[in-house]
Amino acid sequence: MAKKLKFLQLLKHKEIRPTQIVDVYGVLHPTSEGQISCVYVMHDLINNMDYGGKHLDSAKAYWSSTTDVDFQEVLLNPESQIAIEIKFWGTEQEVTDYEHNLLKEANAAESKNWYNKTNGATGTKPIDFDAVNNLKDDINKIRDNFSKENKSDINGFNTIDFSYLTEPILVTELHKYKRLQVREKAIDRENIESIKSIMRITSTHKLKYHPPVVLKNRWYDGKFYEHLVISGNHTIVAPIQLGKNFAQSKYQIILITEEIHNKFSDSEIYLVANDLNSQKDIYSKFKKEDAVKECLFIAKKGNDWQSEKLSIKWMKRGLTESNVDWVYKKVAQKMLDKKMLDDGYTIMDYKITHKDVLEKEFEKYENDDTFVISYSAAALKLDRILLPFHIENDRRKVQGKNPKNKIVCLLTFNDEEVLTKQWPKLKKEFIQLETYENFTPIEYIELPMYTKDII
Numbered sequence: 001m002a003k004k005l006k007f008l009q010l011l012k013h014k015e016i017r018p019t020q021i022v023d024v025y026g027v028l029h030p031t032s033e034g035q036i037s038c039v040y041v042m043h044d045l046i047n048n049m050d051y052g053g054k055h056l057d058s059a060k061a062y063w064s065s066t067t068d069v070d071f072q073e074v075l076l077n078p079e080s081q082i083a084i085e086i087k088f089w090g091t092e093q094e095v096t097d098y099e100h101n102l103l104k105e106a107n108a109a110e111s112k113n114w115y116n117k118t119n120g121a122t123g124t125k126p127i128d129f130d131a132v133n134n135l136k137d138d139i140n141k142i143r144d145n146f147s148k149e150n151k152s153d154i155n156g157f158n159t160i161d162f163s164y165l166t167e168p169i170l171v172t173e174l175h176k177y178k179r180l181q182v183r184e185k186a187i188d189r190e191n192i193e194s195i196k197s198i199m200r201i202t203s204t205h206k207l208k209y210h211p212p213v214v215l216k217n218r219w220y221d222g223k224f225y226e227h228l229v230i231s232g233n234h235t236i237v238a239p240i241q242l243g244k245n246f247a248q249s250k251y252q253i254i255l256i257t258e259e260i261h262n263k264f265s266d267s268e269i270y271l272v273a274n275d276l277n278s279q280k281d282i283y284s285k286f287k288k289e290d291a292v293k294e295c296l297f298i299a300k301k302g303n304d305w306q307s308e309k310l311s312i313k314w315m316k317r318g319l320t321e322s323n324v325d326w327v328y329k330k331v332a333q334k335m336l337d338k339k340m341l342d343d344g345y346t347i348m349d350y351k352i353t354h355k356d357v358l359e360k361e362f363e364k365y366e367n368d369d370t371f372v373i374s375y376s377a378a379a380l381k382l383d384r385i386l387l388p389f390h391i392e393n394d395r396r397k398v399q400g401k402n403p404k405n406k407i408v409c410l411l412t413f414n415d416e417e418v419l420t421k422q423w424p425k426l427k428k429e430f431i432q433l434e435t436y437e438n439f440t441p442i443e444y445i446e447l448p449m450y451t452k453d454i455i
Helices: 006-011 069-076 092-106 129-145 189-200 233-242 244-248 266-276 288-300 308-316 321-342 355-365 382-398 416-437
Strands: 021-026 037-044 049-056 082-090 213-220 223-231 254-256 370-376 406-412 442-446
Touching: 037 069, 037 092, 049 092, 082 092, 129 254, 129 266, 129 308, 189 233, 213 266, 223 233, 223 266, 233 244, 266 288, 288 308, 288 321, 308 321, 321 416, 355 370, 355 406, 370 382, 382 406, 416 442
Parallel strands: 021 082, 213 254, 370 406, 406 442
Antiparallel strands: 037 049, 037 082, 213 223
């Protein structure tokens, strides 16, 4: 269920909101977990003036942080009549950008009809999924029909058309272009071998291919590229790897110039690129790991990475609903890990980096009476504890030693959901079974996921 802001929970109930608020309307609810902020306009119905602002998620139930003295008086006056219009929901960066554009369009800072003294600051524009789909559809239409002699009956373009096709260019020249890597793997071995196999049995001058897609003079993720390939990486690399005459192949490309691609944010370009590389024929299959990479990039750019439209896009690329759930959990954990690192914590890796810490825990609990074992809580089953315990006791009997009568299980975690939700439920079930079956008691020691301690 989407997260609700406390100030909206307060304001939409007439019986508990301040008397000066006479109405709350507009987009009252977010549509995804990522939409934690909103943009509002407060209409002063007595003075016929407006105030535009943004509200960020907060434990404090505030309803405006304005510093304007005149508007503060209006807010505090119980005789005022204020209608609040909720305009937009998004991430903090998306809301900042929406607020700026709203105030800039109204020239609020200079207007006598607005209380605002500034037009705010730029942020990150929300992802326009329709624009992404339109550009992707145009590119696919060009790719599917570029070799036809008569193209006059092919219409319905939204953003670009056949005029963006270039004359054939040597693949050795295209190979010099920088290529956007949207997939987890730079080169999919199975995919590249499929392309090479087709090339080997097809004469080069009749080679069937989809034109690579290239952005010209693009600033992307803070760097400038004279040419940036966003689709067609494998198509370019395959003839280079084959060498000889294949390396002299020529491709037409779809060259998207600045007047088009500058309308698209980096997040939108990333989505277009992944859509183009998830299509039919011999393109590499879109995987869960690719969705994680895409999701993290979108989040880094300040866009909503948990939207329904993004989920639908992934399923169209071939992921299942369970795949999508896995991706969101994985991304949430990676973002939590990054936050903890930024806050000065160490992420514990008991298998490799911090193996010595785990060994010290063994030394702390292990003795002639106590059997100690360690597992990840995510994969824990009772038989994985009890069977090694009994095997150890059988070995001790052969050696003439007394069997151990206590068990300590050291549990490691690398997932917050396992730690806070799955494991507590599982632990309760294990303890119930222990009581019912009357087997050797097990003490569970939960080792920390993060630490600020010196280790």
